[in-house]
Amino acid sequence: MxxxxxxxxxxxxxxxxxxxxxxxxxxxxxxxxxxxxxxxxxxxxxxxxxxxxxxxxxxxxxxxxxxxxxxxxxxxxxxxxxxxxxxxxxKLPGVPLNEHPVAEPGRLAEPLGRFAGRLHDAPLDQVEHLVPRDVYPPPAWLADAERDYRAVAGHLPPDGRRRVEAFLGRTPPPEPKAVAFCHNDLGAEHLLVDPASGALTGVIDWSDAAITDPVRDLALIYRDLGPEVFDRALDHYGRRCDAADRERAAFYARCSLLEDIAYGVETGARRYADNGLANLDRTFSG
Known part of the structure; x- marks a missing residue:
């Protein structure tokens, strides 16, 4: 090679x-x-x-x-x-955000909101020949989350298990009314930051890019940076985000957090498991 x-x-x-x-x-x-x-x-x-x-x-x-x-x-x-x-x-400068959490995550809200809004506004006829349509309905997400929870339940504190089980017992949200061009894996591991200033320096790994529910990108801001940064990012998003969109964002964030913990536990990639466990309470609150 x-x-x-x-x-x-x-x-x-x-x-x-x-x-x-x-x-x-x-x-x-x-x-x-x-x-x-x-x-x-x-x-x-x-x-x-x-x-x-x-x-x-x-x-x-x-x-x-x-x-x-x-x-x-x-x-x-x-x-x-x-x-x-x-x-x-x-190679872009910077280090992955999941390896170097920044002191003021709120500063990332504006650039991430603007980035997501610009991406999601792309005319679909410009991208549909380059990326697939990723149609994976919320009930399938919930089934995956249930499987991931069974794999990691023993690693969660009692209060965390109660919160997750309450979530898994709910009806999943309806499917989105519209789709958009998305990075589709906008987690902290794919956001580069300057260790000194904490500023975003790039977005990497576009291998999962797809035409899908735009809330999926926003959901990983919710998961990795918290609901407050998510809300602030929406102030700069430039697109309508209603109550149903916010419900799906929280839903995807919770499902993907369980997926990250399971991945970390099953593969030994402890950073994913540790970060997921650290963010469990705020992601499943409410």
Whole structure:
């Protein structure tokens, strides 16, 4: 794999000194590497040449579109090698918010609200050829949350279990009346911040981007930064968010919090479990 990356980099960045790629992580369909602390390279895992080409073409097109839409920095392609299944983009500055909580999370409300509003306003005809429609109804979310709760109930304090069980016993909210272009995984792990100033420096990992319920993006602000920051973000959202939308935001936040705790417990990624447990009371209050 590293030989493939070097060949692709030499082809598209001739004359540049190339260091050894460092594996950052692995998704279901790609591997991600960092090179010289400056470039991120995603390599398709598909053995089918047509699938590799399509995956790179689509992701490069998506990132180019997002760069035009976004009010915050996003990864921009350096090159797309469709034949090799390699996409390279410049590494953004900053560290993931889930690894470096900021002292004043309320300061993130305005930029996140504006970012979400601009993204959700994108004309669907500009994005529907680049991302799928993600139609997953609230009852399915609730069923997943029940499964995740069974896996982690023993890790929750008694009061937390009572709150979660009360939530799981409720009827899920109705489906949304409209959909929009969404990042669709706008959690703290995909928000970069400057450790010194606490300012947002970028939004990464657009692999789950989809046309779906726009409240899903807002729900992760609720989950990771709290209901107060969520309310303040809505002041800058620029789109209507009614009582039904707020109900779904709290619903998705609670389901996804259980998912994060279960992921952390089951995989050993303790940061996800610890952050989820720390945010349990405020997410399930009310």
């Amino acid at each position: 590293q030989d493939l990356i070097h060949v692709s980099l030499r082809r598209h960045l001739p004359g540049r000194e190339i260091g050894t790629p460092t594996l950052l992580g692995e998704g279901s369909d790609h591997l991600a590497y960092e090179i010289d602390g400056e470039i991120i390279v995603r390599v398709s895992k598909s053995a089918d040449p047509g699938e590799r080409q399509e995956a790179v073409r689509r992701e490069a097109g998506l990132l180019a579109l997002v760069a035009r839409l976004s009010t915050l920095p996003v990864p921009e392609p350096v090159f797309a090698d469709e034949e090799a299944g390699v996409l390279a983009y410049a």
